[in-house]
Amino acid sequence: MERLSFKEVWCADFEFGADDGERPVVRCLVATEVRTGRTIRQWLDRVPVPAAAPFNTGPDALFVSFFASAEMGCFRVLDWLMPAHVLDLYAEFKWLSCGRDGFPGKPCLLYALDHFGLPSMDATDKTDMRNLALRGGPYTADEQAAILDYCESDVVALVALLSKMLPHVDMPRAILRGRFVKAVAEMEYNGIPIDVPILARLDEHWESLQLDMVRAVDADYGVYDGIHFRTERFARWLARRHIPWPRLISGDLELTDEVFKEMVVSYPALAPLVQLRQMMDILRLADLPVGRDGRNRCLLSPFGTITGRCAPSTSGFIFGRAAWMRSLIRPEEGQALAYIDWSSQEYGIGAVLSGDPEMIADYERGDPYLGFAKRIGMVPQEGTKHTHRPERDVVKQLILGTQYGMGEQSLAVRFNKPVVYARDLLRLHRQTYRKFWEWSDAAVNLALFTGRLWTRFGWQVWTKADPNPRSLANFPCQANGAEMLRLAAVNVVNSGTMLNTTIHDALLIEAPARDIDAAIAIAQDGMGRASEAVLSGLRLHTDTKIVVAPNRYRDDRGAEFFDEMVRRLDARTAARPRRTVIYW
Amino acid sequence: MHDLYDHGPQGDAFEPNNASGDSIDLDPAKLEADKPKPTGHDPFDPKYLGLGQDFAAFSPVKPKWDIIKVEKPSKARVFRVHPTFALKTFLLTLKDENETYMVLPELRAALANESLCGIHALFPCVTKAGTPFLWPIRTADPDGKWNVWHESAFQIAQSAKVRWARMQSNRDAGHYVAGFDVRPPDQQQPPTWPDLPFSEWLRLAFQGYTIDSLTHPVLRRLRLED
Numbered sequence: 001m002e003r004l005s006f007k008e009v010w011c012a013d014f015e016f017g018a019d020d021g022e023r024p025v026v027r028c029l030v031a032t033e034v035r036t037g038r039t040i041r042q043w044l045d046r047v048p049v050p051a052a053a054p055f056n057t058g059p060d061a062l063f064v065s066f067f068a069s070a071e072m073g074c075f076r077v078l079d080w081l082m083p084a085h086v087l088d089l090y091a092e093f094k095w096l097s098c099g100r101d102g103f104p105g106k107p108c109l110l111y112a113l114d115h116f117g118l119p120s121m122d123a124t125d126k127t128d129m130r131n132l133a134l135r136g137g138p139y140t141a142d143e144q145a146a147i148l149d150y151c152e153s154d155v156v157a158l159v160a161l162l163s164k165m166l167p168h169v170d171m172p173r174a175i176l177r178g179r180f181v182k183a184v185a186e187m188e189y190n191g192i193p194i195d196v197p198i199l200a201r202l203d204e205h206w207e208s209l210q211l212d213m214v215r216a217v218d219a220d221y222g223v224y225d226g227i228h229f230r231t232e233r234f235a236r237w238l239a240r241r242h243i244p245w246p247r248l249i250s251g252d253l254e255l256t257d258e259v260f261k262e263m264v265v266s267y268p269a270l271a272p273l274v275q276l277r278q279m280m281d282i283l284r285l286a287d288l289p290v291g292r293d294g295r296n297r298c299l300l301s302p303f304g305t306i307t308g309r310c311a312p313s314t315s316g317f318i319f320g321r322a323a324w325m326r327s328l329i330r331p332e333e334g335q336a337l338a339y340i341d342w343s344s345q346e347y348g349i350g351a352v353l354s355g356d357p358e359m360i361a362d363y364e365r366g367d368p369y370l371g372f373a374k375r376i377g378m379v380p381q382e383g384t385k386h387t388h389r390p391e392r393d394v395v396k397q398l399i400l401g402t403q404y405g406m407g408e409q410s411l412a413v414r415f416n417k418p419v420v421y422a423r424d425l426l427r428l429h430r431q432t433y434r435k436f437w438e439w440s441d442a443a444v445n446l447a448l449f450t451g452r453l454w455t456r457f458g459w460q461v462w463t464k465a466d467p468n469p470r471s472l473a474n475f476p477c478q479a480n481g482a483e484m485l486r487l488a489a490v491n492v493v494n495s496g497t498m499l500n501t502t503i504h505d506a507l508l509i510e511a512p513a514r515d516i517d518a519a520i521a522i523a524q525d526g527m528g529r530a531s532e533a534v535l536s537g538l539r540l541h542t543d544t545k546i547v548v549a550p551n552r553y554r555d556d557r558g559a560e561f562f563d564e565m566v567r568r569l570d571a572r573t574a575a576r577p578r579r580t581v582i583y584w
Numbered sequence: 585m586h587d588l589y590d591h592g593p594q595g596d597a598f599e600p601n602n603a604s605g606d607s608i609d610l611d612p613a614k615l616e617a618d619k620p621k622p623t624g625h626d627p628f629d630p631k632y633l634g635l636g637q638d639f640a641a642f643s644p645v646k647p648k649w650d651i652i653k654v655e656k657p658s659k660a661r662v663f664r665v666h667p668t669f670a671l672k673t674f675l676l677t678l679k680d681e682n683e684t685y686m687v688l689p690e691l692r693a694a695l696a697n698e699s700l701c702g703i704h705a706l707f708p709c710v711t712k713a714g715t716p717f718l719w720p721i722r723t724a725d726p727d728g729k730w731n732v733w734h735e736s737a738f739q740i741a742q743s744a745k746v747r748w749a750r751m752q753s754n755r756d757a758g759h760y761v762a763g764f765d766v767r768p769p770d771q772q773q774p775p776t777w778p779d780l781p782f783s784e785w786l787r788l789a790f791q792g793y794t795i796d797s798l799t800h801p802v803l804r805r806l807r808l809e810d
Contacts, residue, residue, distance in 0.1 A: 085628070175628045353637040431712050434773060438640055445645035456634050476637065487630055533630040 004166070006085070007060040009034040011158040014074040015133040015151045020316075021289035021297050023189060026074045027133050028144070030151040031055050034064075034159055041148045045137050049078055057083035064162055066090045066109045066154075068178065069302055072185030082185070086178030089161055091303045092169050095177070099306050099461035106304055106311075113157055116164040121153050173458035177303070180486040183493040184302045184310070191295025192318055192500050192508065193337070194288075195330040195552060198566070203285040205572055210280060212568045217276045217561075227280060231255065243267055244413050264557075265397060266414045275561040278322035288325075289316050294332070300501065306471075307479040308459040308486075310502060319503045324558030324565070329547075336516035336548040340523055341506030342531070343541045344368055345484070346403050346477040352535040353456075353476060354439035358432060366541070369396040376428045398425050403477060405470025440473050447472040455479045456534045457487075481505055484527075484534045491526030499523075513548045520544055647714075649778055652788040654684040654718045656737070657709065659752040664775040665719070665744040666708040669782040675704045675720055676795055676802065684720055685802060686790040694798060698806070707741045708785050712748065714776040718789045736760040748772060 012031035016024040025045070032039045033055065040054050053075065057063060063083035065071040067090040075082045093112045097103040104111060113120040121129075129150035132143060139147065202209065210227060218224040223233040235253060238245050245263065246254045260277065264270045290296050296318045304311025314320035318329060331337045342348070347368050351359035362371030370388070373379040373395045379388040394415060401411050411422035430437050447453045447463045453475050454460040459482070461475050485502050492499045492507060497519050500508040507527065511519035528539040547553050554562075625632075636642070657663045674692045676685040677700055687695060695701045704720040711717070721737045724730045730738075736759035740751050748765040765772050780788075795802060804810050 172628055172633050176630060176633060179628070355638075427713075431773065434776075439638075442640035442643040442645070446639050446643040449643070449645050453639075454635060456637055457630060458633075458635055476639070480637070533634065536634075 004062065004171075006062040008056045009062045009064060009162075010055050010057075010083075011064045011155050011162060012055075012071060013065060013151050013154045013158065014071055015130075015147050016070075016074055017134045017136050019291075021191075021291035021295070023077050023291065023297070024070070024073050025136070026078060027137075027139075028148050028151055029054075029074070030148060030155045032152075032155050032159055034162065039152065039155070041152060043144050043148065044078065045139065051080075053080045053083070057081060059084040061085070062087055063178075064089065064158065066112070066158055066161070068181045069184040069188065069300070072182045073188055076185050076189045082182050085175050086181055087162075087169070087171075087174055088178055088181045089158070089165055091177045091181065092165060092174050094303045095170070095174070095458075095460065096165075096168055097462075098308075098459075099464060101464050106301065109154065109157065109161075112161055112165075116161060118157065118160045118164065120157055121150075126150075170458050176457055177459075177486070179490045181302055183486075183489040183499065184300050186493045187489070187499050187501050188297055188300055190498055190500050190510070191291060191293070191297040192329055193331050193335070193510070194290050194294055194296050194318065195328050196290060196294045199285060199288070199290065199328055201569060201573065202565070205569055206282075206285055208572065209565060209569060212572070213276060213279060213561075213565060216564060216568070217272045221273055223273070229277060229280070241267075241269070242416075244416055246410075246413060262414070265400075266416065271557060272561060275322060275324050275558050279324070279561075279565075282322075287315060288318065288321070288328075296329075302486075303459075305482075306461055307475060307482050308455070309478075309482040309504070317501075319501065322558060323555040324562040326555040327552050327559055327562035329553035330551070331510065331513075331547060331549040333549050334513055335510060336513040336546060337500070337553060338509050338511075338516055338520045338523070338547070339503075339506055339545040339553070340509065340520065340527065340542050341503075342481075342484070342527065343543050345481050345505040345540055347399060348538070348540045349477045349480050349484070349535065350403070350436055350440070352538050353480065354433075354436040356433050356435035356439070359436050360538075363540075367392075369399060372399065372429070372432065375432050376425075394425075398422075398429060402426070402429055403474065405473050440476070443476050444469050444472045447475075453479075455483045457483050459483060480534050484530045484540075487530035487533055488523075488527040491529055492523050495522045495526055497522050497526075516546060516548070520546070647778070649716060649780070649788055652716050652718055652785055654706075654720055654789050654793070655682075656719060657717070657751055659750070662712045662748050662750045663709045663717075663744060664748055665741050666710075666777065667745045669708045669785070671706040671782070671786070672703060672723065673706060674701060675706075676701045677720070678802070683793065685793045685795045686786070687795045691795060691798060695795075695803075700806070705738060705741070706786075708777075708782065709744070710775045710777055712773065714778075716778050716780075716785070718785060732759045 010031050010033055012029065014029050015027040017027065018024040027043070027045045029042045029044060030039065031054070042050075042054055055061075057080075061083065062085050063071075064087045066088070068086050068088035072082055072086065089112065090107070090109075093107050093115075097107065110120050110123060110126070129147065133147050133150075214224050214227055221234075221237055223230055223237055225233070231253060234255075238253075243263075246259055248254050257278070260270065260274045264274050288296060289298050298313050298316030300317075301311045301313075312320060318326060329337070344363065347359070348363050350356075351363050351368075358375070359368070362368040362375070365371055367385060369392050370379060370383065370385055373388065373391050374381055374383065378391045378395065383391075385392050397414050398411060401414065406414075408419050408422040408426055411426065412419040415422060443453055447461070448467060448469070451463045452460055453472065455476070459479050461472075461479070463472070485505065485507075488507060489499060489502050492509065498510045500510050502508075507523055509519055509523050524542055524544070527542055531538065531540045674687040674689070674695075676687055676695070676698070677683075678685075687701060703723050705723050707719045707721065709717050709719050719741065721741060722731065722734045723738070724735075733753075737751070740749060740760060740762040743749060743762070743764060746769055749762045751760050751762040753759075754761045801810065
């Protein structure tokens with residue numbers, strides 16, 4: 001411990017309450033300086049709060065906690081300057097165990113303590129005390145002491161866990177991950193602005209709207225019986241349109257959301273049906289957590305996936321819901337949002353990290369799909385995406401499919417062509433981008449033979465006992481993409497720009513409408529620097545979608561569906577006087 | 585379950601593997617992967633913390649060929665011929681079984697009149713996908729007379745030393761014809777040759793397919809002695 005090159009090392013824990021969609025309400029803080037044992041117990045609920053953290057948070061100190069985005073969220077609501085250096089033992093435990101058999105996807109403190117053979121509070125006692133903290137005040141003096149004692153017990157456990165984990169921590173890169181944790185707290189604090197009045201109206205009429213939309217959308221399909229999706233009718237609809245559909249070993253149609261999402265790429269006629277199915281799965285719209293300030297908030301769960309991406313709850317996060325629901329995102333009056341994503345991010349990462357000159361050239365020309373189509377003679381040199389859209393779409397599906405390790409059988413289904421057609425395209429892709437494939441094959445070999453793969457900044461995956469080579473092949477591009485996004489988020493937050501959330505390969509930022517162009521330029525620069533850091537100096541291109549109030553965010557896959565829903569809602573409610581809806 | 589701390593081979597990623605921690609120096613200044621940190625700079629700046637992503641360089645895996653087939657390139661194959669390796673030798677070919685045997689030099693005189701035997705040029709080849717094979721082409725008879733099919737194949741093999749080729753039989757013309765990649769050689773995909781000496785090519789191709797005595801089962805069969 002004494003070898004850590006920080007003057008002070010503070011292990012800390014907050015207790016807080018947080019209703020769905022709301023910012024945390026802090027109850028108390030306990031912090032212990034590891035070398036001296038000095039402990040600070042601070043009650044913070046309904047009392048004057050200090051202007052700054054009551055311990056050293058400067059560049060010569062290290063702040064340690066477990067699931068540190070929660071602690072940083074408390075710093076944020078208390079308006080305390082966040083610590084310069086954060087070590088999140090949750091992220092580091094995940095880093096140590098990522099991909100290994102037998103470890104949970106989201107390990108808790110008790111699990112980590114148990115893993116290292118450390119004692120911990122009984123789970124029942126812990127739940128009781130957590131519920132007391134969540135209950136909210138006012139608290140008696142005894143309750144305050146009990147909550148502080150409970151909080152301190154977690155800090156004692158944290159100190160013990162730190163001493164066990166420290167020898168295994170990749171310190172400089174762990175601190176880099178800690179910077180992203182601070183950005184996560186900032187995003188969770190900001191939330192995503194939601195059009196609450198329309199959400200409330202939709203929720204009030206939800207069941208009848210579902211019926212209306214089934215009637216409207218299903219007229220083109222004839223696959224619903226009342227509100228029930230009928231598989232045999234869907235099979236007949238597919239047969240009439242000669243659409244091949246993935247099947248289970250049993251021979252039944254595979255009807256998961258994932259399959260529908262994949263198939264809609266090849267068969268856009270399915271899009272309204274996909275949106276309808278997602279609509280029918282929602283029991284209550286009001287389940288979306290929205291705070292009193294009209295903002296959607298949920299735990300973004302940093303490092304929640306194997307590739308190190310965030311894993312927010314799919315029901316609690318507006319971008320995890322059906323595409324049409326994203327039309328509920330609307331900036332407040334005078335504000336604007338910008339959705340900035342990297343174009344063909346995974347393609348660009350694969351091109352640069354593999355050093356494949358043809359791939360890099362095709363990326364830099366701006367349209368890698370058209371580039372490949374021209375290389376294999378599918379599109380003439382003078383062709384554009386307007387003159388050769390079908391050919392480009394085929395190549396786009398091929399390239400996206402290869403990034404996920406898709407084989408010839410699956411690609412043939414996507415193309416609705418014989419397997420030999422897909423096989424030939426895959427062969428041409430391997431021949432054209434030989435260096436990329438050598439690199440990708442080497443990554444899989446490295447993982448299979450040595451048990452591990454890692455990203456530019458050290459996020460890693462361990463090879464399972466029964467590894468999936470396709471997942472391993474996908475890891476370098478996906479996980480370096482996640483790394484790039486984390487760095488970008490840190491850059492944008494540090495620039496003072498309001499960051500609402502990260503979404504796969506994109507950032508959502510917010511600014512007053514008059515300042516949005518400047519904010520976009522700053523965010524693009526932050527994304528560019530992140531790209532340069534991961535890709536040895538190359539800046540990936542970005543695309544930007546701006547939404548200025550009173551307009552709403554629109555996702556092309558669901559915008560028309562949403563418009564139709566609102567039309568039907570208006571028609572339904574115009575017929576009779578509206579009663580007042582109290583949403584909260 | 586893996587040992588959580590058994591990190592195995594490391595590439596260039598820093599990972600302490602001493603679980604006791606007693607002898608580990610966690611000074612960040614000593615943990616940089618690539619570049620020294622200038623004084624006064626942020627030690628956690630990403631530009632000092634990047635790890636190599638050249639997985640091919642870290643990978644301890646190389647392809648290993650256990651068998652090299654001796655065959656004529658099929659009409660679906662795009663192939664290159666090795667620019668320097670080649671061998672003129674005596675082979676016995678059983679077309680029906682699709683088998684080719686190397687005949688040891690001391691037996692050649694005894695088999696000189698066997699119609700299935702003859703002098704062949706053996707060319708090491710590789711497909712676009714990197715698969716090696718040996719292409720045997722029967723050469724001119726002792727009088728210097730070529731079979732036109734063999735002669736056309738031989739000429740195609742010479743051209744395929746510098747550019748990719750695809751060969752097909754043309755019954756109308758009565759010989760083989762080939763299509764060649766006409767781009768300048770520097771614009772063509774370079775062939776991936778296996779890291780093998782030519783002797784190893786021959787061993788992998790003819791192990792179990794060498795006529796090493798006059799009592800070899802193949803010869804006995806041809807003499808109807810089996």
